Amino acid sequence: MAPPRRRPSQLTVRALERSADASRCCAVFGCGRVPEAAAGTGLSLFLCRYHRQFKARHGSEWKRSYSAADLAPYRRAAARYLKPRKPDFWIANALIAIETLLASGRSTRITDLRRANPDVKARAAFARLRDAKIPPAVILERCVAVLAMHLEDHSKPSGREFLDVQLAKSVHRLAAGKRTSYGPGSSWYRAAKSSGQVLRTLGRTLRTACEFVEAEHVPAVLALKVERDGAKPYRQEPLVRSRFGNDRAPPPIPPEDRPLAGDGDITPRMVEEEARKIRRRFREIGWKAFEGEF
Numbered sequence: 001m002a003p004p005r006r007r008p009s010q011l012t013v014r015a016l017e018r019s020a021d022a023s024r025c026c027a028v029f030g031c032g033r034v035p036e037a038a039a040g041t042g043l044s045l046f047l048c049r050y051h052r053q054f055k056a057r058h059g060s061e062w063k064r065s066y067s068a069a070d071l072a073p074y075r076r077a078a079a080r081y082l083k084p085r086k087p088d089f090w091i092a093n094a095l096i097a098i099e100t101l102l103a104s105g106r107s108t109r110i111t112d113l114r115r116a117n118p119d120v121k122a123r124a125a126f127a128r129l130r131d132a133k134i135p136p137a138v139i140l141e142r143c144v145a146v147l148a149m150h151l152e153d154h155s156k157p158s159g160r161e162f163l164d165v166q167l168a169k170s171v172h173r174l175a176a177g178k179r180t181s182y183g184p185g186s187s188w189y190r191a192a193k194s195s196g197q198v199l200r201t202l203g204r205t206l207r208t209a210c211e212f213v214e215a216e217h218v219p220a221v222l223a224l225k226v227e228r229d230g231a232k233p234y235r236q237e238p239l240v241r242s243r244f245g246n247d248r249a250p251p252p253i254p255p256e257d258r259p260l261a262g263d264g265d266i267t268p269r270m271v272e273e274e275a276r277k278i279r280r281r282f283r284e285i286g287w288k289a290f291e292g293e294f
């Protein structure tokens, strides 16, 4: 007997229908792809699939995460600053808070995390750090390094989301996965995804644990870094694109001649034409392409 056909969930139905509320073009300048909701491939009203996933991974739709190399001078300064000051009231307080978080972690198999809620995933991340025997001082050092870099960053996205994600990512990668051994020469490593709401939850929790260290000590750590390695030079953020070139980014949805809902005679093909023009001008003359346009 054939298995009963499952009815698609309401969410799936909503994700697959084209929304008249969606904008015509992805909100990231120079992108020009169609937002997910307009293309019928997801729920995002303003972002294409590439930039929606980029934001889930990095906490911003246009700024890439801090790399380990970028963070290295801040980590050196944080280590030098924190080591002799462990008895300081706020530093000791943060270390105890992190120790409590590690103790409250609950081990969950990575396979089971896929559909778990962000709180469960965050507690599993703390459990992995505890099982890997990562000392609270190392976690605090990473957090202080990210806070100092964020403080000096000339071009950071507004709000706390990007900072939360950066805090979470720098700690998450200390123990991202687990290796299961089935015998000599046979083992399997699986890492938890460093993307989505779990990074926001994890980052908020870490930020709360270090909030007084952030207020009392991070400016001094930054001063130490500037004294030793110099100030961060100003540079304009490059346009976000796949690091493999745009080959790995999904291609734009092929335009259609069917009019967009509620837009009279405007068809996706016309929108795509317009977007292509904007992309070309942006590549040629940069941000000047938008002068006088809005």
Ligand SMILES: [Zn+2]
Residues within 6 Å of the ligand: 026, 027, 028, 031, 032, 033, 047, 048, 049, 050, 051
């Ligand atoms: Zn986009």
